[in-house]
Amino acid sequence: MAALIRCEDLWKIYRLGDVEVQALRGLNLSIDSGEFVAVMGASGSGKSTLMNILGCLDQPTTGRYWLNDVDAAGLRADQLADIRNRQIGFVFQNFNLIPRTSALENAQLPLFYRGVSLREQRVLATEALCRVGLQGREGHYPTQLSGGQQQRVAIARALVTAPSLLLADEPTGNLDTESSREIMTILDQLNKEQGITIILVTHETDIAAYAEREIVMKDGRILTDRHTKSTVPLSGPEA
Amino acid sequence: MPAFVLLTVLTAIRILSRNRLRAGLTMLGIVIGVGAVIAMVSIGEGAKAAVAKRVASMGTNVIMVLPGSMTASGVRGGQGGAVTLTISDGMELKKRIPMLSEVGWGKRDTMQIINGNKNWSGLVNGISPSYLTIRDWSFSSGGAFTQQDVDTADRVALLGQTVVENLFDVGEEPVGAIIRIKNVPFRVIGVLSPKGQSSQGSDQDDIIFIPFSTAERKVFGTQFLGSVGALFASTERLEDLTPAAAQIRDVIRARHRLQPDQEDDFTIRTQVDIGKVQESTSETLTVMLFAIASVSLLVGGIGIMNILLVSVTERTREIGVRMAVGAKRRHIVMQFLIEAVTLSVVGGCLGILVGILGARVTTAIAGWPTIISAETVMAAFVFSIAVGLFFGLYPANKASRLNPIDALRYE
Numbered sequence: 082m083a084a085l086i087r088c089e090d091l092w093k094i095y096r097l098g099d100v101e102v103q104a105l106r107g108l109n110l111s112i113d114s115g116e117f118v119a120v121m122g123a124s125g126s127g128k129s130t131l132m133n134i135l136g137c138l139d140q141p142t143t144g145r146y147w148l149n150d151v152d153a154a155g156l157r158a159d160q161l162a163d164i165r166n167r168q169i170g171f172v173f174q175n176f177n178l179i180p181r182t183s184a185l186e187n188a189q190l191p192l193f194y195r196g197v198s199l200r201e202q203r204v205l206a207t208e209a210l211c212r213v214g215l216q217g218r219e220g221h222y223p224t225q226l227s228g229g230q231q232q233r234v235a236i237a238r239a240l241v242t243a244p245s246l247l248l249a250d251e252p253t254g255n256l257d258t259e260s261s262r263e264i265m266t267i268l269d270q271l272n273k274e275q276g277i278t279i280i281l282v283t284h285e286t287d288i289a290a291y292a293e294r295e296i297v298m299k300d301g302r303i304l305t306d307r308h309t310k311s312t313v314p315l316s317g318p319e320a
Numbered sequence: 321m322p323a324f325v326l327l328t329v330l331t332a333i334r335i336l337s338r339n340r341l342r343a344g345l346t347m348l349g350i351v352i353g354v355g356a357v358i359a360m361v362s363i364g365e366g367a368k369a370a371v372a373k374r375v376a377s378m379g380t381n382v383i384m385v386l387p388g389s390m391t392a393s394g395v396r397g398g399q400g401g402a403v404t405l406t407i408s409d410g411m412e413l414k415k416r417i418p419m420l421s422e423v424g425w426g427k428r429d430t431m432q433i434i435n436g437n438k439n440w441s442g443l444v445n446g447i448s449p450s451y452l453t454i455r456d457w458s459f460s461s462g463g464a465f466t467q468q469d470v471d472t473a474d475r476v477a478l479l480g481q482t483v484v485e486n487l488f489d490v491g492e493e494p495v496g497a498i499i500r501i502k503n504v505p506f507r508v509i510g511v512l513s514p515k516g517q518s519s520q521g522s523d524q525d526d527i528i529f530i531p532f533s534t535a536e537r538k539v540f541g542t543q544f545l546g547s548v549g550a551l552f553a554s555t556e557r558l559e560d561l562t563p564a565a566a567q568i569r570d571v572i573r574a575r576h577r578l579q580p581d582q583e584d585d586f587t588i589r590t591q592v593d594i595g596k597v598q599e600s601t602s603e604t605l606t607v608m609l610f611a612i613a614s615v616s617l618l619v620g621g622i623g624i625m626n627i628l629l630v631s632v633t634e635r636t637r638e639i640g641v642r643m644a645v646g647a648k649r650r651h652i653v654m655q656f657l658i659e660a661v662t663l664s665v666v667g668g669c670l671g672i673l674v675g676i677l678g679a680r681v682t683t684a685i686a687g688w689p690t691i692i693s694a695e696t697v698m699a700a701f702v703f704s705i706a707v708g709l710f711f712g713l714y715p716a717n718k719a720s721r722l723n724p725i726d727a728l729r730y731e
Contacts, residue, residue: 159649165645171644177637238645242646
């Protein structure tokens, strides 16, 4: 299977005043299409930095990042926005829905920036809400929805563009156990039934257990990388 | 793209209506600014039109020649103090300058006028019949006297509206009545149509016209027969006014045998000169009023900028989310610009209404004439769009330059 994601010697260096912070230190990573990966690690291990780069929200200081064989490291801001719009879906810990805007309109948002007709936006967004079990709640505002429901709207928003990659940054961090289980079931289904590649950042081992592959980071590098469910052996280092 | 703009406008309206009080207060600056501009400009335009009307009431393409000052033993008299202009000067002008369509003359004095038991002190003008043509006087009843009346020095009079009001009862017919000017009986043969105020602000209708010869011989008791208070001339075309004035100067200088180093012993004024002075005054007024009103529009624009900057800060997370799902810089710029323009345009439209209302109220209360032209309204509308764009640009640009990661993390 072709690699959806390939990272080569990624470095990310921040300057905070006089202090230089090396968030990523020569990280190499390859993720195939259809994988369900959990990224774990202590805070400050570089998880979020990695996710930002994988999500084309940020650029590495040095190194290469191919997404679908496109080198994202050299792209301009508008081109990155296009990639985010067409290939990547985001699910955040704090849902990040647009306030005082209905569930349907929140789910429509990526299509709005893609220039899709309003009618098609409605149809696709309604369908996406349906897939996360929110039919009948299209007109609800975020404040009228429970945390789990808000996160499902966020998933619908991520799904509506049929992305090849779904990045979930602690999607259950603000949810109770029951809602967490619902969200993880939805993500699991999306991965199994629609083959969407999912990368999940989490602190909780029971959440990480939904994934098939577990990457543990430490000090800007990958500490361990192992398959937890599948018997397929890890692909070797890039030739 | 048009669909995007339309949806962004709808979004902007919804976002603004979430916070109605704030949007309303922000708009208020623009409403007051645009309202002030409209009201002020309409007052200025009204003043200008009133001036133009007064200048026009002088007649059509009028040239006035006034006698100059007289210097006797080093004591200089005021303008018109000399009796240097005569009827023969006038006749010479008529003969020598074909450009002049009419030449007339007159002299004036304030006299007591009596009708029955009423009396009034009015400005009596002895004039040549052509004077009425030059100054565009028309009649509300009766008619003018003729050259024959002048030749025979008939005792006939034309009365202005103000004189009629003071000498006659309401409903009493002046034409045909006998009045006395300085105890000389005159028959009223015409009543003049009102002209209103002159460009200097005096009442043009407080006037009595009698034939020049009659005035000279029977009323004023003139020292030098044939001397006039002023000469009047008119041209067919407006553009002939200035060249004609130059020719008049040459002719009169020659007749008065003035040496090249001597000053004119008369003064020439054309309607254009008078109009220019008056117009420049009201022009200055308009510009000043506009400048003052523009300041409030500027303040309104700053209000919009301020509230948008607040809004950008408040909605940093939202901007981050929009960027994460694929909004490009120009999308974010557009969103905030459209919000700014929506505020300023709605404010501008309300301002136009307020301005029109303000102009009406000014006319009703202060009695000042106001004119609201379509150009003013259009300019105010376009200007309010421009204010929105100008003051929206900085906040919009600021929003679009946010780093999506920082924006998403913003608390």
